[in-house]
Amino acid sequence: MKPVGHSEAVPRRIRAYRGGQLVLDTLGARYVWEKEYYPAYYIPEGDVRAGAPEPQTTQDGLLRFAWRDMDSWFEEDEEVFVHPRDPYHRVDALRSSRPVRVEHDGVLLAESAAPVMVFETGLPTRYYLERTSVHWDKLTASDTETACPYKGVTSGYWSVAGGPADIAWAYDFPLAAVHPIAGLVCFYNEKVQLTVG
Known part of the structure; x- marks a missing residue:
């Protein structure tokens, strides 16, 4: 487990869809541990497209969206459910x-x-x-x-x-x-x- 506040680069491509449209696609996401047990994705503002919902949090040009505001999330071409996978969880x-x-x-x-x-x-x-x-x-x-x-x-x-x-x-x-x-x-x-x- 990483401490709350820890941040690191996500080595995977992250995408999210809403209403059948791709609304974010990035190779520059960051993991940020806002909770003890798993991280959140923070997405560079420039990788967010039209149709994206309002972000819940903004920080240094990075945006965090509510998971439930997207229809689906992907790491590379694999769908991710509930929240981002913790890279230190086995x-x-x-x-x-x-x-x-x-x-x-x-x-x-x-x-x-x-x-x-x-x-x-x-x-x-x-x-x-x-x-x-x-x-x-x-x-x-x-x-x-x-x-x-x-x-x-x-x-x-x-x-x-x-x-x-x-x-x-x-x-x-x-x-x-x-x-x-x-x-x-x-x-x-x-x-x-x-x-x-």
Whole structure:
């Protein structure tokens, strides 16, 4: 983590679209840590085009736009979700043969001997399991959708019937860096009893 106020050059091309129009395109963006956990993009004023919204912040010829004011953001040709990716944040998705058992109030929800373990800076290890190892009769689909700058947009969430909401999720089409989790289901460690061998 970088301290609040830290700034450095972004080595990637940054683009944003609004209303179907390219409104900024730059090779000169800067990361500025306004919050402890991730940076913001600051864009040179000369790289902003007509149709861009009003910036939230201006500083030494650089502009920061509200993420939500753009329809989409890109680093090179890869879409970025929620906020800029922290270049010092790491996410590894590793296949494992460690047995994983997931229960809620003594009811078995899933059991697998072939999880994909996701190790992400600052978060607990997450265990993604094959759909065939999940006891679907114990879960109900929900309409929840979330996005992560490191994994992508979720394709499904599930709740325990009569229990906690949104206890499990999946990314059917995750970002390339975590491709091994594609189509697998993960349960919130904090909402279940998780046993890992």
